[in-house]
Amino acid sequence: MTEYLIRHRTYYRYEFDALESQNLSCLVPEHFPGQELCGWNLRIDPAPEWSHHWVDVFGNRRQAFSLSTAHSSLELEMLARVNREACPSPFSKLPWEAVVLPDGAAWKQAPPLMREFVCASPLLPMQKKAGFDADDCFEPGLSIETALMRFMDRVFTLFKYDPLATDTFTPLEDVYKKKAGVCQDFAHAAVAELRRRGFAAGYVSGYLETLPPPGKEKLRGADATHAWYAVFVPGSGWIHFDPTNNVIPGHQHLITGWGRDYSDVAPVKGVVLGGGKHKVNVQVDVWRWPDQVPEEYRMILDEKSGAVLSRQQQQQ
Numbered sequence: 001m002t003e004y005l006i007r008h009r010t011y012y013r014y015e016f017d018a019l020e021s022q023n024l025s026c027l028v029p030e031h032f033p034g035q036e037l038c039g040w041n042l043r044i045d046p047a048p049e050w051s052h053h054w055v056d057v058f059g060n061r062r063q064a065f066s067l068s069t070a071h072s073s074l075e076l077e078m079l080a081r082v083n084r085e086a087c088p089s090p091f092s093k094l095p096w097e098a099v100v101l102p103d104g105a106a107w108k109q110a111p112p113l114m115r116e117f118v119c120a121s122p123l124l125p126m127q128k129k130a131g132f133d134a135d136d137c138f139e140p141g142l143s144i145e146t147a148l149m150r151f152m153d154r155v156f157t158l159f160k161y162d163p164l165a166t167d168t169f170t171p172l173e174d175v176y177k178k179k180a181g182v183c184q185d186f187a188h189a190a191v192a193e194l195r196r197r198g199f200a201a202g203y204v205s206g207y208l209e210t211l212p213p214p215g216k217e218k219l220r221g222a223d224a225t226h227a228w229y230a231v232f233v234p235g236s237g238w239i240h241f242d243p244t245n246n247v248i249p250g251h252q253h254l255i256t257g258w259g260r261d262y263s264d265v266a267p268v269k270g271v272v273l274g275g276g277k278h279k280v281n282v283q284v285d286v287w288r289w290p291d292q293v294p295e296e297y298r299m300i301l302d303e304k305s306g307a308v309l310s311r312q313q314q315q316q
Contacts (some may be wrong), residue, residue: 013278100198
């Protein structure tokens, strides 16, 4: 098991004072298989007049907050202490045909919520035709493990990693045409094609270790939020795939949340009254605890338990 401290800072600077803003964040990681959240702190400046925490239907930790006084900037800084272990993927030897809806036999005992991930979602309409050629990844009778590994490799091979090719709101059709983009685009392209074939596929948001272990190359997507996808295999659970790096996610992949597409787990989104144009700056660091963590961030930790204190804990 490897222990990390995640720091995610988002800073908005407005052209004029914003009179009011309503915001929704998905920044604080939750407990997931192979991952334990030890503690967290979310600092918002200026402090909101109202805020509310809850866990959504997919198990993600969310916070809504509002500012109703004039403000020229908005800063969110999240710290989270996380234990992560590389869990072996619980792959199944079932033929892939048994794992797809509507006729896959393996779905008879699967939880109903998983079927939500076969349907269209806000950013991923159902595709009537293939976005790219992957038929040979799903030869008749091929095991689900082999088929999904071939498919991840196909996405990695066909799509070019190019941060200038797309932005957060580039439509899926344009991603398919360009065959280029960043981790969000790789994941969306894969999820949409898998759903077209009847698989339950979800979008995973998280982070990569900033500094790789000695002798290992730095993964694409470090120093920023990262994204990959997961496929639900009845009887085995969710199996994760990182097509940007063509790897099965391990202890270097830290999960923030998961949903149907990016819109379910956007780090910060909202509406602003006034403010004019704005600039946004995002900084992400993932440090191994304790050797890589700067001293200024260790000071925020509870010396007795070693956990990051939440705002509520600090006030008690």
